[in-house]
Amino acid sequence: MKAVGARLPRYDGVAHVTGRTQFVDDVRVPNLLWAKALRSPLHHAGIVRLDTSKAESMKGVHAVVTHADVPRNVYGHLEALGIPADEPLLAEDDVRYRGQPIAVVAAESEDAAREAVEAIELELDERPALFDVRKAADPDAPKIHHWGNWYPHFEAGFDHRQIRKGDIDRAFDRADVVVSGVYRPAAIEHIPLETQVALTVPEPSGRLTIYSCTQALYFSMGVVAAHLQWPLNKLKFVGGTVGGGFGGKVDTAAETMTALLALKSGRPVKWRWTREEEFLCSSTRAPWHMEIQDAVTNDGWILGRKMLTLHDSGAYARFSPYGVTKHSFHHTGAYTIPNLHFDGYVVFTNRVPTSAMRGFGVTSVSFATETHVSRIADVLGIDPFELRLRNANRIGDTSPNGIVYTDPSTVPTIQAIAEAIGHQLPGAYGTMTRDPRAGDLLPEHLLSAVGEVDH
Amino acid sequence: MARHTGRGISAIEYPTGMNQNGDPSQAWIKIKPDGRVDVFSGTSDIGNGSKTIQSQIVAEALGVPYEWITYDNSNTDSSPVCTGTFASRATFVAGNAVLKAARSAREKLLEIAGKELEIDPSDLDVVDGEVIAKGAPQKKISVPDVAAAATWVHGELITGTGAQLNPYAAIVEPDTGKVDIPPHAAISYAACAAEVEVDDETGEVVVKGLWQCFDVGRAINPTLVEGQIEGGALMGLGLGVLESCYPYYPSVEHRGSEFGSYLAPGIEGLPEFNTIVIENPSADGPYGAKGISEMANNPQPPAIAAAVYDAVGVWVTELPITPERVLRALDRKAAGDAGPRREGKAVIFDEELSVNTVAHPESRFRFPVGA
Numbered sequence: 001m002k003a004v005g006a007r008l009p010r011y012d013g014v015a016h017v018t019g020r021t022q023f024v025d026d027v028r029v030p031n032l033l034w035a036k037a038l039r040s041p042l043h044h045a046g047i048v049r050l051d052t053s054k055a056e057s058m059k060g061v062h063a064v065v066t067h068a069d070v071p072r073n074v075y076g077h078l079e080a081l082g083i084p085a086d087e088p089l090l091a092e093d094d095v096r097y098r099g100q101p102i103a104v105v106a107a108e109s110e111d112a113a114r115e116a117v118e119a120i121e122l123e124l125d126e127r128p129a130l131f132d133v134r135k136a137a138d139p140d141a142p143k144i145h146h147w148g149n150w151y152p153h154f155e156a157g158f159d160h161r162q163i164r165k166g167d168i169d170r171a172f173d174r175a176d177v178v179v180s181g182v183y184r185p186a187a188i189e190h191i192p193l194e195t196q197v198a199l200t201v202p203e204p205s206g207r208l209t210i211y212s213c214t215q216a217l218y219f220s221m222g223v224v225a226a227h228l229q230w231p232l233n234k235l236k237f238v239g240g241t242v243g244g245g246f247g248g249k250v251d252t253a254a255e256t257m258t259a260l261l262a263l264k265s266g267r268p269v270k271w272r273w274t275r276e277e278e279f280l281c282s283s284t285r286a287p288w289h290m291e292i293q294d295a296v297t298n299d300g301w302i303l304g305r306k307m308l309t310l311h312d313s314g315a316y317a318r319f320s321p322y323g324v325t326k327h328s329f330h331h332t333g334a335y336t337i338p339n340l341h342f343d344g345y346v347v348f349t350n351r352v353p354t355s356a357m358r359g360f361g362v363t364s365v366s367f368a369t370e371t372h373v374s375r376i377a378d379v380l381g382i383d384p385f386e387l388r389l390r391n392a393n394r395i396g397d398t399s400p401n402g403i404v405y406t407d408p409s410t411v412p413t414i415q416a417i418a419e420a421i422g423h424q425l426p427g428a429y430g431t432m433t434r435d436p437r438a439g440d441l442l443p444e445h446l447l448s449a450v451g452e453v454d455h
Numbered sequence: 456m457a458r459h460t461g462r463g464i465s466a467i468e469y470p471t472g473m474n475q476n477g478d479p480s481q482a483w484i485k486i487k488p489d490g491r492v493d494v495f496s497g498t499s500d501i502g503n504g505s506k507t508i509q510s511q512i513v514a515e516a517l518g519v520p521y522e523w524i525t526y527d528n529s530n531t532d533s534s535p536v537c538t539g540t541f542a543s544r545a546t547f548v549a550g551n552a553v554l555k556a557a558r559s560a561r562e563k564l565l566e567i568a569g570k571e572l573e574i575d576p577s578d579l580d581v582v583d584g585e586v587i588a589k590g591a592p593q594k595k596i597s598v599p600d601v602a603a604a605a606t607w608v609h610g611e612l613i614t615g616t617g618a619q620l621n622p623y624a625a626i627v628e629p630d631t632g633k634v635d636i637p638p639h640a641a642i643s644y645a646a647c648a649a650e651v652e653v654d655d656e657t658g659e660v661v662v663k664g665l666w667q668c669f670d671v672g673r674a675i676n677p678t679l680v681e682g683q684i685e686g687g688a689l690m691g692l693g694l695g696v697l698e699s700c701y702p703y704y705p706s707v708e709h710r711g712s713e714f715g716s717y718l719a720p721g722i723e724g725l726p727e728f729n730t731i732v733i734e735n736p737s738a739d740g741p742y743g744a745k746g747i748s749e750m751a752n753n754p755q756p757p758a759i760a761a762a763v764y765d766a767v768g769v770w771v772t773e774l775p776i777t778p779e780r781v782l783r784a785l786d787r788k789a790a791g792d793a794g795p796r797r798e799g800k801a802v803i804f805d806e807e808l809s810v811n812t813v814a815h816p817e818s819r820f821r822f823p824v825g826a
Contacts, residue, residue: 006511011507133705137820158629163632184808188699189717215501326474328632334644358687362469366756370757378764379795401631403638417668420648
């Protein structure tokens with residue numbers, strides 16, 4: 001029988017539903033120590049004093065690790081893509097969000113580890129915090145990040161990601177109507193059933209075996225190797241089966257900490273985040289602030305788009321510059337808009353760093369673009385199917401960054417939905433295809449947006 | 456006081472693979488002496504079904520039953536690089552890696568089979584676990600017999616390796632965003648209609664029905680595709696009407712810290728799903744497949760927002776569309792203050808949310824409003 005196209009049962013389905021799949025927390029090893037973290041109780045503060053001596057001398061405590069124990073404390077997950085490092089594994093001079101880890105402890109039990117954390121002496125100098133991305137560039141905004149309040153390291157010294165295409169001023173001059181709106185999807189939790197967890201076992205060979213819930217074994221192994229300044233062959237990552245990720249387990253949250261504690265104590269160390277830590281201290285989907293202004297004609301052509309995006313990155317950059325770039329590449333959604341003026345900023349605030357989540361960078365713009373297009377249809381009194389099909393990207397059209405679309409399916413998917421709900425498409429919209437534009441659906445203003453046409 | 460029904464639509468697109476590419480996946484395969492197949496891939500299965508999908512691809516490419524495949528992604532000592540399970544890349548990018556590994560193992564398999572049958576390997580095919588001569592299917596040898604011969608007669612190990620890497624797409628004009636080559640492995644598309652019921656007394660929005668159409672390129676496993684689409688839709692419902700880490704964003708107060716204080720979709724109160732899968736094959740995907748795993752939670756929120764407007768005549772553009780936000784919008788509408796403001800040819804919504812209202816006049820963050 002053919003395997004591709006077959007409704008075969010999941011490879012791991014029976015094990016999952018009978019509770020026999022082994023996740024990281026199911027792994028049992030002898031001589032285990034348990035980790036707990038001291039986290040910042042404040043949103044923004046300077047660290048005045050950190051004294052772990054009492055905790056270290058407590059019964060059952062085998063290791064306390066602070067920034068001073070990390071061979072390379074500040075490492076950027078996307079340094080290979082040119083996004084420099086800004087986030088310490090363990091806070092050194094500053095804390096920039098409530099819940100930021102400052103020290104980790106390994107002890108004989110989770111209770112003993114918790115008591116040791118409480119015995120660490122921490123003195124903080126509280127500073128004003130910033131939470132509203134819209135106010136981050138105000139003259140009196142608190143200064144919260146050493147790079148400034150927004151990420152300044154895009155290519156060629158740009159402090160934002162920008163897209164420019166066509167002649168935006170001409171598009172707005174020619175428009176019959178200019179429609180503006182603001183779109184603000186929320187931060188949400190990944191809510192994996194399996195909270196962040198790692199177990200590191202020091203092997204007699206000198207290697208470390210790291211049981212990990214990562215979504216990306218080699219990526220996370222690279223992160224640990226960079227912090228430890230070790231070659232990859234001294235590490236063995238064990239994983240591949242994840243109890244829910246949705247993007248949150250691309251952050252390598254617990255692996256390096258347990259590795260450091262295992263090295264210092266010489267014992268296996270497990271750190272499993274509580275549900276409360278998962279909710280309050282793990283990364284979230286980012287909140288986004290998006291403003292769109294579209295130049296449209298009375299008969300429903302979108303001639304041009306201006307857009308401002310403020311991405312709430314939380315306290316550190318993590319993957320946010322990547323997310324905003326991806327966002328910018330897709331800011332016209334499923335449509336061909338020939339004249340564009342987009343500015344996107346990665347804005348720092350004193351909340352838990354936001355990070356990757358299902359649809360990273362684009363879930364936000366899908367909401368903004370589609371709600372805006374629905375509004376335009378309503379303002380103009382045009383069938384929302386027709387408005388979408390008219391502006392839908394077609395084979396041969398070009399994307400915001402100049403790439404020719406080769407197989408867009410906007411037209412057939414919209415037609416399928418119209419048919420499914422029994423909506424009669426007006427005029428020729430029921431029979432149009434995704435093939436290159438022609439006739440009424442290739443107006444003069446789109447000539448420059450068609451890849452094969454040389455203008 | 457009444458319940459009002461409304462309908463809204465959306466159309467979306469989403470890229471397969473990391474933005475700008477440059478994200479490799481590798482795989483290797485060995486065949487045991489009885490013909491059973493061991494696949495080593497570094498792809499984490501985060502519930503997306505990649506163990507199943509990649510095993511199906513290998514079974515298809517090798518021409519052996521799915522049940523013969525053992526899939527091992529358990530550790531970095533035996534499995535090669537996979538950039539990771541994110542960016543909708545596990546089926547397309549990592550799937551291409553195992554496909555190439557299977558094709559390379561198949562070549563080695565046919566080479567040994569050719570020696571056994573004394574037929575040129577190019578004249579052989581593998582069907583249902585048997586190597587057969589093209590045009591003369593009575594001349595055949597089973598894959599287990601080929602594997603045994605490789606081990607005990609020819610002193611060979613049947614293996615295959617494969618790697619997939621779409622080259623990095625550089626931004627060649629930082630001022631315009633222009634890139635030199637396509638910054639994605641493929642693009643997938645979807646459209647959606649949502650039907651909602653809005654209670655104008657409580658403000659509650661209930662999503663009654665979702666019609667969703669996804670172009671998946673090729674459904675390697677239709678059951679898992681439908682699971683992605685409908686499971687993703689639940690996350691979209693959370694985004695649309697329920698979930699928020701910061702209920703009073705941008706304030707950080709009143710964060711939920713447990714399941715009881717964070718409202719996420721459950722299995723109760725599901726909308727009626729109508730799921731349509733269409734297959735416009737991707738030129739470069741394994742058997743034409745594209746990735747749809749992430750975009751599955753993208754089309755619902757805007758379709759719901761439009762449906763709420765259709766039902767009760769108010770736009771809520773801060774998510775989630777909570778009862779409180781609906782009632783406040785209805786109050787503004789009743790007071791004749793629902794907007795938009797019109798000025799010349801400008802139609803201006805949501806002014807109260809704009810940087811122009813909230814930010815300091817000297818702020819870098821301003822947005823041109825008005826034409």
